[in-house]
Amino acid sequence: MVLTCKEFARLVASGALAELSFWLRLEARVHAWLCQHCRRYQKQIHSLGPAAERAWASSAADPAETDALGRRILEELVRAQCQAGPDAKDASEPEA
Amino acid sequence: MDAAETYRAELESEGIVEKLRCGDPEVLREVVESYMTQILRAAMGAGLDRQTAEDVTQATFVTFIEVSRRFEGRSKVRTFLFGILYKKIAEARRAVRKQERVDAIDQTIESRFRLDGSWQRPPRPVDLQLYDGEIRSAIEACLEDAPAAQRFAFVLRDVEGLSTEEICKILDVSRTNLGVMLYRIRNRLRECLENFGVKGARWC
Numbered sequence: 001m002v003l004t005c006k007e008f009a010r011l012v013a014s015g016a017l018a019e020l021s022f023w024l025r026l027e028a029r030v031h032a033w034l035c036q037h038c039r040r041y042q043k044q045i046h047s048l049g050p051a052a053e054r055a056w057a058s059s060a061a062d063p064a065e066t067d068a069l070g071r072r073i074l075e076e077l078v079r080a081q082c083q084a085g086p087d088a089k090d091a092s093e094p095e096a
Numbered sequence: 097m098d099a100a101e102t103y104r105a106e107l108e109s110e111g112i113v114e115k116l117r118c119g120d121p122e123v124l125r126e127v128v129e130s131y132m133t134q135i136l137r138a139a140m141g142a143g144l145d146r147q148t149a150e151d152v153t154q155a156t157f158v159t160f161i162e163v164s165r166r167f168e169g170r171s172k173v174r175t176f177l178f179g180i181l182y183k184k185i186a187e188a189r190r191a192v193r194k195q196e197r198v199d200a201i202d203q204t205i206e207s208r209f210r211l212d213g214s215w216q217r218p219p220r221p222v223d224l225q226l227y228d229g230e231i232r233s234a235i236e237a238c239l240e241d242a243p244a245a246q247r248f249a250f251v252l253r254d255v256e257g258l259s260t261e262e263i264c265k266i267l268d269v270s271r272t273n274l275g276v277m278l279y280r281i282r283n284r285l286r287e288c289l290e291n292f293g294v295k296g297a298r299w300c
Contacts, residue, residue, distance in 0.1 A: 004214065005214050014276065014279040015253070037218035040218070040221065041219045044290075049253070051231060052141065055235045055236075070128055073154045077161050
């Protein structure tokens with residue numbers, strides 16, 4: 001079977017490429033090597049994650065805000081724990 | 097293996113569950129410190145605004161502690177946390193359907209190809225070397241209407257780099273379903289950024 005561009009694109013974007021047999025993977029590589037459109041497509045798909053990571057890194061990583069959130073969560077957790085009591089184990093435990 | 101990694105490996109060990117059950121405050125702090133940033137980032141990546149993302153992150157940890165008594169160490173702490181987060185995001189965004197039968201992106205992709213499977217409209221070069229702020233708003237705009245489950249799949253796979261196996265557990269979907277979700281969201285984003293980013297400058 002000769003891989004079409006459409007099929008190649010599906011394999012790349014769904015992540016199914018990695019699960020193919022050796023020979024099919026090789027065929028996909030050869031396809032990308034011969035087809036500049038598919039090569040570009042693949043490169044663009046692979047760069048989406050890094051692009052999003054860069055975009056979000058700047059907004060999520062304010063250390064002061066993050067620290068404050070961490071403290072808030074811990075306080076909340078400790079409170080939740082105290083309410084439940086440290087020994088409030090599940091009765092259904094031994095079934096495992 | 098660096099210190100953080102060693103530490104994380106320790107966290108994944110079985111001992112952690114026992115300690116959590118006993119309410120060891122030190123362990124609580126460790127869990128929060130190890131995963132909070134990742135959880136928060138994923139929540140925002142899934143489309144929640146900062147405030148909602150913080151609330152959801154907090155709620156995720158609270159639920160985690162509540163249910164950790166039933167946690168038998170069958171999955172990793174991280175898988176467990178992301179699974180809870182996913183449900184919280186679904187609640188926050190209300191109607192989150194896992195899989196739409198049809199998705200507008202499917203048609204867009206179809207239109208890219210000829211009947212014989214070759215490119216009808218090949219991908220255009222895109223300049224993604226935008227300023228941080230610019231690319232953030234571009235990505236946000238592109239993902240705004242995307243189904244939350246797809247967004248979350250994208251964040252877990254392409255940003256956080258989790259294995260497909262772990263993501264299938266978190267989202268409770270089959271491998272095939274995850275493939276369809278990733279296929280749609282990646283194409284959606286690529287199509288949209290192509291429209292945004294074509295400025296003549298070559299990116300690839």
